[in-house]
Amino acid sequence: MKGKMEISPELEKNMALIQEMYKDCADVVKRQMRIGANHYPVYVVYMDTMINRELVESDIFKSLVYSLGSIPSRGAMDYILNYGMITADAVRETDLEKALKNMMSGDTLMFVQGDNGVLVINSKGYPNRGVQTAESEITVHGPKDSFTESVRFNTVLVRRRIKDHRLKTVQIVKGRRSQTDIAIMYVEDLVRQDVLTELKQRMDDFEIDGIFDSGSLEQLLEKEWYSPFPQFQITERPDKTASALLEGRVAILADNSPQALLLPAVAGCFYQASDDYYNRWGIAAFTRLLRYIASVLAFVLPGLYIAIASFHPEVFPTSLALSFAASRQGVPFPLAVEVLLMELAFELLREAGIRLPGAMGGTLGIVGGLIIGQAAVDANIVSPIVVIIVALTALCAFTIPNEPFASAFRLMKFYLIFLSMFLGIFGFVLGVLTLLVHLASLDSFGIPYMMPFTAAEVNGGNDRKDGIFRRPLRAMKRRPVFTQPKARLRMFFHSSKRK
Incomplete structure (x- = not known):
């Protein structure tokens, strides 16, 4: 589909288009409904099992059918949006292609007679295995939770540990057919801008049919793809991801993947375990x-x-x-x-x-x-x-x-x-x-990949304090070289006796 797909104000035309596009798609639910006191016609489309069924059927539909007053023919969608969507997050969208992508991600679409837009209702409710113990990064001490296959849930696990408005989450979509949601997380005043710029360039440099795991994304983003050594650090632990973000690094979370990619990643990073701290x-x-x-x-x-x-x-x-x-x-x-x-x-x-x-x-x-x-x-x-x-x-x-x-x-x-x-x-x-x-x-x-074994003087030797050996926590007052030079102080003591 190329260009902006227009939405017709005639409900019948929209119904025919959706029926044709999603023919032989048993998991796409298409329902014509009449809502409000005057039984105004609307057309609802959503993905079965990808929505929060209780929210959609019990809260939204029930409210629209039984509690909404008479809907005016002029400004019907605005009336529904203002008076019928009290319990849901909904926006009006005029680009059908964009709306359908949201629907394939778990949102509910509502076409309204007489309006050339569509209501996109946030109703995501993916099947989720819940938070479990990390399997590949087992620790004796520290948190036991790990990432799941839901990118939204994974960002929550990280934000739960960093309650700072400067923690940013930029969401993009990669994969022409899979339309995979990818979240890029970083702390705004710590991350190096040249790292963000290069990451954006690498992201924009490729197109692919589908991305189903962070491992595929890692291979597409690597510059020295011929090397057997990884240039991204993979982790399934939210605590390790949060620690990396506080060092000025960037985390990439892909939907359907229970692992995060951390960058930059140098040799010293791969010898560090969560237990060390x-x-x-x-x-x-x-x-x-x-x-x-x-x-x-x-x-x-x-x-x-x-x-x-x-x-x-x-x-x-x-x-x-x-x-x-x-x-x-x-x-x-x-x-x-x-x-x-x-x-x-x-x-x-x-x-x-x-x-x-x-x-x-x-x-x-x-x-x-x-x-x-x-x-x-x-x-x-x-x-x-x-x-x-x-x-x-x-x-x-x-x-x-x-x-x-x-x-x-x-x-x-x-x-x-x-x-x-x-x-x-x-x-x-x-x-x-x-x-x-x-x-x-x-x-x-x-x-440099061999940090902190080489070029450690770049950061005044501070990277060696947590690179080759783990120094006492009170000695690691400065952040590593991943951070902006002006933001490398991370710890200080108010009392001179405790320095």
């Missing part, structure tokens, strides 16, 4: 250090073992080298093939565990890993040390609190394995250097 700083700092060490091991351990054991076994102490050699006696495969087989077997177990429902998936991962690992060792297909290395690598990957970021390390692990397989320690070093160069070349909306 609800625990004492010493515990959080130690836990975060473990995550950094684990992420490095998840990437380098298999490749480093192949490079040293296959090409430079003299690096190992003599007793350790003899132990490794003894464990490999009878194994028919080269060391690199051993590692690849076990890594692929574990990835298969992981994928199968995800696809199986509930407790069955976890059981498969534990029992399957034990059985396959033990059987492979007993059959002399792999050596025990390879099973240990693969298991340790998997354990390290699971400690990274952001799944897309952990998946990037899992993928790059195979890149390092292949380089080490053919080039030994030279290939290993080459792989690590190319990864570091790639990460250093990335940026997220103008912010």
